[in-house]
Amino acid sequence: MLSVENLEVVYNDVVLVLRGISLEVPDGKIVALLGGNGAGKTTTLRAITGLLDVHEGDVTKGEIYLDGKRITHDDPSERVRMGISQVMEGRRVFAELTVEENLRAGAYTNRNGGKVKKAHDRVMTLFPRLKERRNATAGYLSGGEQQMLAIGRALMQEPRILILDEPSLGLAPLLVQEVRDIIVEINAQGTAVLLIEQNANMALSIAHHGYIMETGKMVMDGDPKRLLKDEDVKEFYLGLHAGGEKKSFRDVKHYKRRKRWLS
Amino acid sequence: MIDTLPVLAQTDLSSLDTFLQMLVGGLALGTIYALLAMGFVLIFKATQVINFAHGALVAIGAFFVAIVVLDFEIPGRWMPGAPEWLTWSLAAALGVVAGGLIGLLLERLFIRPMVGEPLFQIAILTVGLDIVLRTIVDDIAGLDGRPLADPWGIATARFGNVTIPHTQLVQFGVVLFLMIVVALFFRSRTGIAMRATAWDQEAARAQGIKVGRIFGISWFLGALLAGVAGVFASIFPRAAGVSSATAFVAFGAFPAIILGGLDSVVGAVVGGLIIGLAESAASIYLVQFSSVLGSGFSAIIGYVIMLLVLLIRPYGLFGTEEIRRV
Numbered sequence: 001m002l003s004v005e006n007l008e009v010v011y012n013d014v015v016l017v018l019r020g021i022s023l024e025v026p027d028g029k030i031v032a033l034l035g036g037n038g039a040g041k042t043t044t045l046r047a048i049t050g051l052l053d054v055h056e057g058d059v060t061k062g063e064i065y066l067d068g069k070r071i072t073h074d075d076p077s078e079r080v081r082m083g084i085s086q087v088m089e090g091r092r093v094f095a096e097l098t099v100e101e102n103l104r105a106g107a108y109t110n111r112n113g114g115k116v117k118k119a120h121d122r123v124m125t126l127f128p129r130l131k132e133r134r135n136a137t138a139g140y141l142s143g144g145e146q147q148m149l150a151i152g153r154a155l156m157q158e159p160r161i162l163i164l165d166e167p168s169l170g171l172a173p174l175l176v177q178e179v180r181d182i183i184v185e186i187n188a189q190g191t192a193v194l195l196i197e198q199n200a201n202m203a204l205s206i207a208h209h210g211y212i213m214e215t216g217k218m219v220m221d222g223d224p225k226r227l228l229k230d231e232d233v234k235e236f237y238l239g240l241h242a243g244g245e246k247k248s249f250r251d252v253k254h255y256k257r258r259k260r261w262l263s
Numbered sequence: 264m265i266d267t268l269p270v271l272a273q274t275d276l277s278s279l280d281t282f283l284q285m286l287v288g289g290l291a292l293g294t295i296y297a298l299l300a301m302g303f304v305l306i307f308k309a310t311q312v313i314n315f316a317h318g319a320l321v322a323i324g325a326f327f328v329a330i331v332v333l334d335f336e337i338p339g340r341w342m343p344g345a346p347e348w349l350t351w352s353l354a355a356a357l358g359v360v361a362g363g364l365i366g367l368l369l370e371r372l373f374i375r376p377m378v379g380e381p382l383f384q385i386a387i388l389t390v391g392l393d394i395v396l397r398t399i400v401d402d403i404a405g406l407d408g409r410p411l412a413d414p415w416g417i418a419t420a421r422f423g424n425v426t427i428p429h430t431q432l433v434q435f436g437v438v439l440f441l442m443i444v445v446a447l448f449f450r451s452r453t454g455i456a457m458r459a460t461a462w463d464q465e466a467a468r469a470q471g472i473k474v475g476r477i478f479g480i481s482w483f484l485g486a487l488l489a490g491v492a493g494v495f496a497s498i499f500p501r502a503a504g505v506s507s508a509t510a511f512v513a514f515g516a517f518p519a520i521i522l523g524g525l526d527s528v529v530g531a532v533v534g535g536l537i538i539g540l541a542e543s544a545a546s547i548y549l550v551q552f553s554s555v556l557g558s559g560f561s562a563i564i565g566y567v568i569m570l571l572v573l574l575i576r577p578y579g580l581f582g583t584e585e586i587r588r589v
């Protein structure tokens with residue numbers, strides 16, 4: 001089990017971004033972490049995986065444990081080795097490398113030939129499309145294919161916990177469903193999942209537990225079905241007003257476009 | 264850095280033999296540039312550092328070979344009956360590996376602590392390193408330089424009317440071998456990790472790749488390739504040993520790096536060969552115009568070509584349009 005306790009993160013020694021958040025990802029479960037822009041979701045991911053340093057961020061309080069072992073300040077490669085892998089926001093595939101090479105880069109810490117083969121087979125079964133495009137340069141894949149590759153790459157180290165940062169971002173609705181099904185499948189094979197999303201509907205529909213954060217604090221957590229019914233959640237994260245009508249599609253679209261510029 | 268083989272003096276400029284001789288000379292020079300440029304690009308791609316100390320690394324590699332061969336006689340002293348080409352080659356391999364380790368050390372001691380600082384500052388730091396290292400080599404090697412005592416000497420082979428020094432035959436073999444090794448390396452686990460790091464450092468770290476280690480390896484390889492270039496730049500027919508002048512090969516290779524596109528290893532090889540061939544051709548075919556162009560024109564033709572290409576393709580022949588990084 002992964003547990004985050006009272007975590008506080010500061011950027012550039014002054015910007016307090018996480019104000020004491022706690023969360024748990026039990027073995028074999030899917031946990032959703034929701035929140036609007038700038039809530040601190042990606043920062044939480046960076047803290048868990050040890051990538052705060054390049055962003056001049058520091059954990060100033062709190063701890064992160066994996067199975068009771070403190071990993072708060074461990075090297076990122078060590079955390080990968082221990083079984084935490086991530087699919088970063090915006091896919092971040094190695095565009096100059098082929099699909100196959102991206103997968104081999106993902107297997108970097110997995111030095112057991114048999115295990116790599118097993119992980120590779122699993123990825124190829126999960127993503128038949130990647131199998132077809134094995135030798136293609138990753139930069140030429142479509143957005144959906146790149147997302148699949150990013151997930152496949154993260155699976156190559158046979159993680160116990162997979163953290164995905166907004167995997168549905170910028171994907172067409174049909175592809176969002178596909179990604180959702182893939183996550184369910186990965187979880188069914190025994191991998192715990194921490195799913196960071198703004199698409200609360202998608203995330204809560206498959207999660208066993210949900211957390212909602214706002215400006216660096218957990219504001220709500222609990223059973224996904226209950227969260228889905230909650231009026232505030234509906235209003236802010238499902239694009240539904242109290243009346244039940246959907247927020248205009250253009251608002252959503254506009255927001256997404258802006259987001260892409262930002263990232 | 265120009266071959267002046269006696270056979271050229273009296274040959275007819277329009278003959279095929281002259282042309283072939285020019286090609287051989289150009290390839291000999293071009294492969295030295297290619298080795299240098301490859302190492303430079305390797306370091307740049309993996310670490311984003313523009314290494315102005317590359318010239319010093321050329322001299323250091325060759326210098327170590329001179330020391331291992333002549334001062335320490337390693338491994339020759341333990342192999343009394345062995346042929347000289349074998350003991351020398353082993354010694355040369357040891358020497359260039361030692362040069363590679365200097366590269367590794369530089370990265371560890373001076374570059375790594377600068378990670379995160381503006382790249383411009385790091386580049387300036389390498390200028391400082393270059394000066395210090397060259398001064399050290401100068402002091403130890405002395406003005407006259409140190410011979411590398413290679414077993415081939417000034418022996419040449421003739422193919423038809425084309426003359427090729429034995430050292431250059433060896434050089435062609437070694438360079439071909441190294442290019443194959445580098446190509447295979449890029450497909451290995453570490454090589455893929457290096458290319459991944461070059462593309463996106465943070466995403467590479469997210470895969471568990473230790474980028475610090477990758478930086479070290481790229482400096483090791485870059486320095487090693489520079490050292491090999493230095494060895495062939497310090498023996499017949501280019502020079503009588505490694506000296507303060509050896510580091511200046513890097514000036515000749517600079518246009519090759521820019522021409523190839525700074526961030527492409529293939530470009531580095533192609534750029535190196537083009538500049539080498541151009542210098543060789545200019546030294547033969549343009550001599551008749553020396554009253555107009557000046558006598559040293561072949562030495563700057565690389566820069567002329569570089570400038571012309573940059574006018575048409577600002578990112579070089581193989582360079583990516585912009586360096587896309589976070």
Ligand SMILES: Nc1ncnc2c1ncn2[C@@H]1O[C@H](COP(=O)(O)OP(=O)(O)OP(=O)(O)O)[C@@H](O)[C@H]1O
Nearest residue numbers: 011015017035036037038039040041042043044055
């Ligand atoms: N490197 C940084 N330096 C300073 N502030 C930062 C840095 N990175 C993020 N922040 C700030 O921290 C806050 C949380 O950012 P974070 O990226 O974690 O949010 P997020 O929940 O992932 O948002 P989004 O949904 O837009 O990805 C934001 O206010 C952001 O501006």
Ligand SMILES: [Mg+2]
Nearest residue numbers: 041042043089
């Ligand atoms: Mg984010």
